[in-house]
Amino acid sequence: MTHDVDQNPLPPDTRGEFSFPEKHAFDAGYGLSEETIDYICDAKGEPDWLRDFRKAALRKFRDLPMPLHWAPEEIGGVDFEQIRYYLAQGTPAKKSWDEVPDEIKRTFERLGVPEQERAFLAGVDAQYDSETAYNNMREELSKKGVIFVNPTEGLTRYESIFRPWFGKVIPVGDNKFSALNHAAFSGGSFIYVPKGVKLAQPLQAYFRINSESLGQFERTLIIADEGAELMYMEGCTAPKYDSATLHSGVVELVALKGARIQYVTVQNWATNVYNLVIQRGIAMEDAQVRWIDCNLGSRLTMKYPAVVLRGRRARGEVVSISLARDGQLQDTGARMIHAAPETTSNIVAKSISIGRGRASYRGEVQVQRGATNCRNRTECDALLLHAESRTDTYPAISVHGDSSGVQHEASVSQVDEEMLFYMQQRGLTRAQAMSLAVNGFINDLVNEFPMEYSVELRRLIDLEMEDSVG
Amino acid sequence: MSLIVKNLQARVKDGPVILRGVDLEVPKGEVHAIMGPNGSGKSTLSKVLCGHPDYEVTGGSAQLDGQNLLDMSPDERSRAGLFLAFQYPVEVSGVSNANFLRAALKARMPEGEEPDAVAFYKRLRATMQRLGMDPKMTARAVNEGFSGGEKKRNDVLQMLILEPTCAILDETDSGLDVDALRIVSEGVNSLRAPFRSFLVITHYKRLLDYIAPDVVHIFHRGRIVRTAGPEMADYIEQHGFDFLKEDDA
Numbered sequence: 181m182t183h184d185v186d187q188n189p190l191p192p193d194t195r196g197e198f199s200f201p202e203k204h205a206f207d208a209g210y211g212l213s214e215e216t217i218d219y220i221c222d223a224k225g226e227p228d229w230l231r232d233f234r235k236a237a238l239r240k241f242r243d244l245p246m247p248l249h250w251a252p253e254e255i256g257g258v259d260f261e262q263i264r265y266y267l268a269q270g271t272p273a274k275k276s277w278d279e280v281p282d283e284i285k286r287t288f289e290r291l292g293v294p295e296q297e298r299a300f301l302a303g304v305d306a307q308y309d310s311e312t313a314y315n316n317m318r319e320e321l322s323k324k325g326v327i328f329v330n331p332t333e334g335l336t337r338y339e340s341i342f343r344p345w346f347g348k349v350i351p352v353g354d355n356k357f358s359a360l361n362h363a364a365f366s367g368g369s370f371i372y373v374p375k376g377v378k379l380a381q382p383l384q385a386y387f388r389i390n391s392e393s394l395g396q397f398e399r400t401l402i403i404a405d406e407g408a409e410l411m412y413m414e415g416c417t418a419p420k421y422d423s424a425t426l427h428s429g430v431v432e433l434v435a436l437k438g439a440r441i442q443y444v445t446v447q448n449w450a451t452n453v454y455n456l457v458i459q460r461g462i463a464m465e466d467a468q469v470r471w472i473d474c475n476l477g478s479r480l481t482m483k484y485p486a487v488v489l490r491g492r493r494a495r496g497e498v499v500s501i502s503l504a505r506d507g508q509l510q511d512t513g514a515r516m517i518h519a520a521p522e523t524t525s526n527i528v529a530k531s532i533s534i535g536r537g538r539a540s541y542r543g544e545v546q547v548q549r550g551a552t553n554c555r556n557r558t559e560c561d562a563l564l565l566h567a568e569s570r571t572d573t574y575p576a577i578s579v580h581g582d583s584s585g586v587q588h589e590a591s592v593s594q595v596d597e598e599m600l601f602y603m604q605q606r607g608l609t610r611a612q613a614m615s616l617a618v619n620g621f622i623n624d625l626v627n628e629f630p631m632e633y634s635v636e637l638r639r640l641i642d643l644e645m646e647d648s649v650g
Numbered sequence: 651m652s653l654i655v656k657n658l659q660a661r662v663k664d665g666p667v668i669l670r671g672v673d674l675e676v677p678k679g680e681v682h683a684i685m686g687p688n689g690s691g692k693s694t695l696s697k698v699l700c701g702h703p704d705y706e707v708t709g710g711s712a713q714l715d716g717q718n719l720l721d722m723s724p725d726e727r728s729r730a731g732l733f734l735a736f737q738y739p740v741e742v743s744g745v746s747n748a749n750f751l752r753a754a755l756k757a758r759m760p761e762g763e764e765p766d767a768v769a770f771y772k773r774l775r776a777t778m779q780r781l782g783m784d785p786k787m788t789a790r791a792v793n794e795g796f797s798g799g800e801k802k803r804n805d806v807l808q809m810l811i812l813e814p815t816c817a818i819l820d821e822t823d824s825g826l827d828v829d830a831l832r833i834v835s836e837g838v839n840s841l842r843a844p845f846r847s848f849l850v851i852t853h854y855k856r857l858l859d860y861i862a863p864d865v866v867h868i869f870h871r872g873r874i875v876r877t878a879g880p881e882m883a884d885y886i887e888q889h890g891f892d893f894l895k896e897d898d899a
Contacts, residue, residue, distance in 0.1 A: 593743070597703055602740035604724035605700050605733075606750070606808060607757040613725075616753055620744025620791070 208266035212238065212364060220266045220366065224332055237352045237362035244356040250574075252540070254480045254509050258454050263396070263426050265364045321379070327372040328383060331399045334370025341372050345403055349432035349488070350460050357456050361397045361430040368398035368429065373408040373439075382411035382444075398429040404439035404467075411442040426454045427478075433461030433469055437491065440468045444629065446637060449477035451507060457483045465491030465520075472628055474501045475510050476640055484542055486515035489523035489554075499628045500529040501637075503644065504537030504569075513542035513574075518554040518584070527558040530622050533569035534644065540572040545586055547579040554584040562592045563621045565614065593621075614645040652678040652847045653699075653816050658710035660698045668694040670872035671710065674849075676816070676865075681848040683858055683883065686869030687891045692851045693737055695869070696820045700734045701727055714816055729758055733814030737821045739801040742792035747804065748774060750792045751811050758812075777810050780840075782833050798825030806837045813841070818849045823857035835860030855887040870894045 208219045214235055221231040246255060321328060327338055334342045352362045371383065404410055427449065435441045441461060449455055455478035461469035471485035487496025498514035516525035531539030541560040562571035573590050595617045603613035618641055619626070626634045655674040661667040668691045676682045686692050698705050699712055701724035712719040719727050742750060751774065755765045775785055781803050793801045802822055809817055819838065823831055838848070838861050850861055858866075858880070866883050868876035868891075875894065876882070 599740050599742055601700075601702055601724060602736065603742065603750075605728050605736075606754040606812065607725055607728040608753055609725050609757065610723070612753065612757060616745050616750070617742065620742065623744050 208264065210264055211261045212241075212263070212265050212360075214238065216265050217363060220364065223266065224366070226332070227336070230335060233347075234363050237359050240353050241356060241359035241363055244353065244359055247355055250542075251482060252480065252509055252511055255454070255456075255482070257480070258426055258456075260360075265397075266366060321383075324377050325372075325374040326377060326379070327370065329370050331365065331368050331370045331401065334401065338370070338372065341403065342370055342401065345432065345434050346401055347432075349434060349462050350430055350458050354458065357428050358430060358458050361399060361428055361458070364397045365399035365430065366397060368400040368431075369402070369412075370400070371402040371410070371412065373402075373404045373410050375405040376407040377405075378407075378409040379411070382413045382442075396427050398427075400429070400431040401434075402432070402441060402443070403434045404436060404441050406436045407438040408436075409440040411444065414443075414445040414447075425452060426456070428454075428456045429458070431457070431459040433459075435461060435463045435467035435469050435494075437464045438466045439464070440470075442470045442472065443485075444472040446474045446629070447477055447481070448640065449481075451477060451479055451505075453478045455479075455481040455483065457481075459483065460486040460488065460515075461496070462488045462490050463494035463496055463523075466493050467491060468495045468497070470497040470499070471514070472499045473512070474629070474637060475512055476503045476644075478508065478510075480509045480511065482511045484513045484515050484544070486517065486544075487525060488517045488519060489525065489551075490519050492520050492522055494520060494523045496523070496525040498527045498529070499625055500527075501622050501625050502529075502531040502539045503641070504531065504533045504539040505644065506535040506537055509538045509540070511540045511542060513540075513544075513560075514558075515544040516546070516556055518545075518547040518551045518556070521550070521552045522554065523551060524555045526556070527560070528625060529558075529560040530563070530625055531561075531571060532563045532565065532618055532621065533571050534565045536566075536568050536570075538570040538572070540574065541590075542574045544576045545578075545588075547581070547584045547586065549580045552581055552583040556584075556586045558586075558588045560590045561621070562590075563618065564592065564594045565618070611642075611646045615642045618645065652676055652680075652715060653849065654711075654713045655699070656711045658695075658698065658712055659708045660694065660705045661708055663704060663706045667708070668705070668872055669698060672873055674867065674874055676847045676849055678815075678847050679842075679844040680864040681842065681850060681861060682865045682867060683850045683852060683863035684867045684869050684874075685852060685855075685883065685886055687894065688853070690869045691872040692869045693820055694872075696734055696737075696818045696849070696851060699727075699818065700724055700732060725757070728812075728814075731815030733809050733812060733817045735802070735805040735809055735817065735819045735822045737824070739793050739796075739805045741794045741796075743794050745792050746789050747792055747807075748788040751808060754808070754812060774811065777807060780833075781807055781810075781837050782830075783807065799827065799830050802826055803830065803834060806834050810837055810841065815845065816847045816849070817841070818851065819861075820851045821853060822850075823852055823854065831857065832860060855883045858883045868894070 208216045217234045217238060221234065347362060350358050352359050373379065402412060433441050433443060447455065459471060463469045469487045473485055475481045475483065485498050489496055496516050500512055500514060502510035502512045504510040510531060513529060514527040516527065518525065527543060529541050531541065533539045539562060543558060545556045545558060547554045558575065560573055564571060571592060575588055577586055577588065579586055595614060599617060600610060600613045603616065604610060608616065619638055626637055629637060653676040655672050658669055658672040660669040672695055684692050694705065698707060699719060701722065707720055714730055714732055717730055722730065752765055752770060774788060778785060778787065783803055793804055796804060802825055822834065826834060850857065850863060852858065863880055866878055866880060867874045
């Protein structure tokens with residue numbers, strides 16, 4: 181981890197807030213090979229077991245086919261040789277707002293994101309603000325034994341907690357992209373909440389656009405010990421700028437007996453990013469895992485948060501909102517694997533397609549042998565804003581035994597001209613009318629988001645509507 | 651001044667011609683009724699005046715208080731003071747009545763300003779009470795799951811809140827029972843003012859028993875073919891529109 185301090189536009193008094201190591205730039209170059217992995221391991225100073233682990237994952241990655249049997253053809257746009265796998269400090273992080281794409285810059289300005297957060301996008305100033313909040317929180321939490329660090333720190337300082345679960349919820353060979361992440365991961369979070377500790381306030385992790393966390397392959401492992409509770413929020417509401425073409429994160433959640441984990445994401449990537457993320461939680465007896473997921477950005481997103489209901493009476497939930505504009509495909513959904521009796525799950529997914537945008541719901545509900553008296557309810561609703569907008573639904577349901585109940589409801593609706601005319605006749609501009617209609621459609625789900633996120637979400641939607649009306 | 655329509659011609663986009671030269675003048679303070687047989691184009695006139703995207707104006711002019719309506723978007727026309735109580739009010743799912751009206755009021759205010767929430771709800775509740783509406787309807791989605799009569803009442807509620815300078819009522823009486831008709835009409839009458847004009851489109855005279863018009867126009871084949879006093883409504887009640895056949899001959 182390095183940072184070029186000399187090029188840092190921060191005033192000197194705030195520099196102390198950062199723990200920059202000495203001045204070096206790392207660039208593993210294009211493509212992923214054993215040499216790349218050695219380079220990454222050397223740069224990060226990782227133990228040998230991890231080096232071997234990464235290399236084994238690389239072999240797996242090469243062996244596994246692209247999941248073309250079901251992935252949308254757009255995934256063919258990913259060229260693994262044209263990707264840089266490790267960049268610590270350096271050229272990709274823009275040094276000025278002038279280099280940030282206009283659409284993102286404009287969005288930020290209109291969002292009124294504070295000056296600090298703006299600078300954070302450039303990789304410096306807002307990091308100060310997030311870091312302060314983070315540090316304050318960390319101090320408070322560390323007294324309770326809570327661990328909140330990046331995975332590199334997690335695997336070195338807390339190996340005995342980290343390693344037993346690392347790669348266990350999402351194994352290396354789960355699919356090509358999990359193997360890729362295991363081979364190349366850098367950045368993300370490692371969280372451990374001890375037995376019975378219930379966090380009253382959410383943990384917030386803002387993506388850091390400095391050389392360390394510019395990683396395209398972030399890795400998050402959250403372990404809630406027995407009876408522990410936490411909410412984790414991925415701070416992507418302030419959309420992060422990334423010149424990279426591929427973001428392939430892996431998020432593993434472990435909710436031990438009676439624990440509760442809520443994981444909130446608001447994703448607003450630039451529209452040149454392939455966002456292929458694997459998120460899976462495991463819920464033991466009486467535990468709950470809840471994914472609240474919102475996808476606004478990216479070129480292609482493929483993301484299906486999953487819960488493996490491993491213990492009796494475990495509960496899984498996915499609340500999902502997707503917004504697909506021109507040139508975007510949001511292929512999102514959920515997976516619920518009922519592996520124990522009396523487990524319950526709930527999926528609510530709503531998508532909005534604007535212009536030629538496409539939103540797909542892909543869901544899997546599985547009730548395994550021996551998992552008796554399970555319940556699932558799935559609701560997926562699509563809203564189409566224009567005649568050329570598109571939505572698809574691909575539900576897969578498999579149920580063993582006859583003691584379980586699985587319910588699937590789907591609907592497609594349209595914002596039609598009559599409705600817009602009606603609203604316009606009352607004085608609302610076309611953009612205001614569309615915003616109101618779209619907000620109305622997702623209103624009940626937006627309320628599931630923490631307050632600050634739901635406010636941001638509504639504002640983002642307003643902006644999208646203004647842009648789509650032109 | 652007020653609403654002045656001259657030789658207005660319009661067609662369904664890529665479709666048949668509906669309005670064939672409408673001439674109409676509704677001065678401020680007056681209530682004009684438009685009556686006519688089914689399919690004569692009465693409703694089209696109201697939609698064209700409000701800028702419905704299905705229609706294309708092919709000639710003529712329409713002005714409200716000196717402003718050229720035809721140059722304005724539907725929402726600009728609304729903010730200029732034009733209101734349409736729809737023949738079939740549209741459902742807006744997920745958007746509560748209260749939020750919808752607040753958004754509509756806000757759209758009339760300078761950017762960044764909002765209606766005072768307390769005063770707004772007070773006024774909304776009082777107006778709903780006058781119209782005999784359940785106060786719970788503030789939280790219900792606009793027209794969603796409303797009966798036909800409830801939708802009409804809801805449109806009149808919007809009119810009373812938005813206080814337009816020119817209101818067009820398109821068959822507002824259809825779907826209303828006698829009590830509702832009286833309540834709705836009282837609401838409309840309460841808005842009558844020297845600075846406001848009304849255009850009441852109706853098939854039946856019964857609405858005009860409650861909302862007394864100053865002038866009655868007969869609409870036929872896309873034009874106004876007769877203009878007379880309120881007694882015309884009585885004549886039509888008794889004789890129907892048969893007399894128009896002479897025009898066709």
